[in-house]
Amino acid sequence: MPYQTKRQANETVEENMPAIPERQALRQVIVDSLCLRDNPLGDPHVRRFPVYVPPQYDTEHERRFPVVWLLAGYGGWGEQKATAVRAWEEPLPDQLDRLMRAGDLEPALVAFPDCFTRFGGSQYRNSLGTGRYGDYLADELVSAVDARFRTQADRDRRAVMGKSSGGYGALMMAMLRPDVFGLCCATAADSYFPLSCVQDFGKALQVYHRHGGPEGFVAAFAHKRTRTPAELSAMMVLAYAQCYSPNAQVPVYGADLPFDLDTGEMITATWRRWLACDPVSMVEGHVEALRGMRLLFLDAGTSDEWFLNFGHRVLASRLRHHNIPFEFEEFDGGHMGVGYRVIDSLRHITAALRR
Numbered sequence: 001m002p003y004q005t006k007r008q009a010n011e012t013v014e015e016n017m018p019a020i021p022e023r024q025a026l027r028q029v030i031v032d033s034l035c036l037r038d039n040p041l042g043d044p045h046v047r048r049f050p051v052y053v054p055p056q057y058d059t060e061h062e063r064r065f066p067v068v069w070l071l072a073g074y075g076g077w078g079e080q081k082a083t084a085v086r087a088w089e090e091p092l093p094d095q096l097d098r099l100m101r102a103g104d105l106e107p108a109l110v111a112f113p114d115c116f117t118r119f120g121g122s123q124y125r126n127s128l129g130t131g132r133y134g135d136y137l138a139d140e141l142v143s144a145v146d147a148r149f150r151t152q153a154d155r156d157r158r159a160v161m162g163k164s165s166g167g168y169g170a171l172m173m174a175m176l177r178p179d180v181f182g183l184c185c186a187t188a189a190d191s192y193f194p195l196s197c198v199q200d201f202g203k204a205l206q207v208y209h210r211h212g213g214p215e216g217f218v219a220a221f222a223h224k225r226t227r228t229p230a231e232l233s234a235m236m237v238l239a240y241a242q243c244y245s246p247n248a249q250v251p252v253y254g255a256d257l258p259f260d261l262d263t264g265e266m267i268t269a270t271w272r273r274w275l276a277c278d279p280v281s282m283v284e285g286h287v288e289a290l291r292g293m294r295l296l297f298l299d300a301g302t303s304d305e306w307f308l309n310f311g312h313r314v315l316a317s318r319l320r321h322h323n324i325p326f327e328f329e330e331f332d333g334g335h336m337g338v339g340y341r342v343i344d345s346l347r348h349i350t351a352a353l354r355r
Helices: 006-015 076-085 092-102 135-148 165-176 199-212 214-221 230-246 269-275 279-291 308-321 341-354
Strands: 027-033 048-052 067-071 108-111 157-165 185-186 295-301 327-331
Touching: 006 295, 027 135, 048 076, 048 092, 048 135, 067 135, 067 165, 067 341, 076 092, 108 135, 108 341, 135 165, 157 165, 157 341, 165 185, 165 279, 185 341, 199 214, 199 230, 214 230, 214 327, 230 269, 269 279, 269 327, 295 308, 295 341, 327 341
Parallel strands: 067 108, 067 157, 157 185, 185 295, 295 327
Antiparallel strands: 027 048, 048 108
């Protein structure tokens, strides 16, 4: 038999096989949002986001499915997270297909919402500085998915999860919208601001000084061909301020900063506004909502660059104080390159749904 290349051999076999249509795992949803219309930053109110549907969705036509809402971190958005492809890593939709077919994960829809702002993120909160992103997610997007797909439209069959700012958003939904979400997983969520946020303030302040102030930095940021880690920190601080201490009277970025722009000294009144938005501080006011979660799972890397493993330890201590059931894991790793933890969170969600 003459030598055949691997490609030729495959083509010979494929000629005698019926065509198998490629499965459309990601479906696109478009929402024209009333909540985001006329938002303070002028960001789009018509947005598209993908929803993953499990293999069983196309074969079990009477079946309804739970929904997991996967929230992107700062600087990210849903479509980016759902379609990310990295060398030597299995794409997330392929992982979900494989594990849901095998029964290792509960067959579920996974929605990837777009809550990005032009400053990098909304923290999934309602804010006078960014818009009503909390309502947008919990009311408009959830309703849109429930209307379009065969979902189990019940908070006890609806989970929310994410890492970093996405984990923060998951905790916000658990505390503020327990009527919508009954399961919550937060990986390295922004927490215990005195430890996790303050380290970025000095970096941001130096960047602002080099640009003549935050206004000059904002004007220059969009035109930079490369952006340093310090510059990303400087933009992130502005985005957080829009969510935690908005002030429409401040031009360009519309927020009060928690430090003096000249000396760097902390401004107590503004910092208190930030601390009021810290999940650690918020536990006491949302005890019953957190107790009502079917699942409250926290995890973080032991080498997290923002020390969010310690933030979660502080958060865990508050939860224990109020006798709120939760699970907490620390893993070997930092803040970046831990996308595999998505599957770990989904395994916890599967276990909770099956209990």
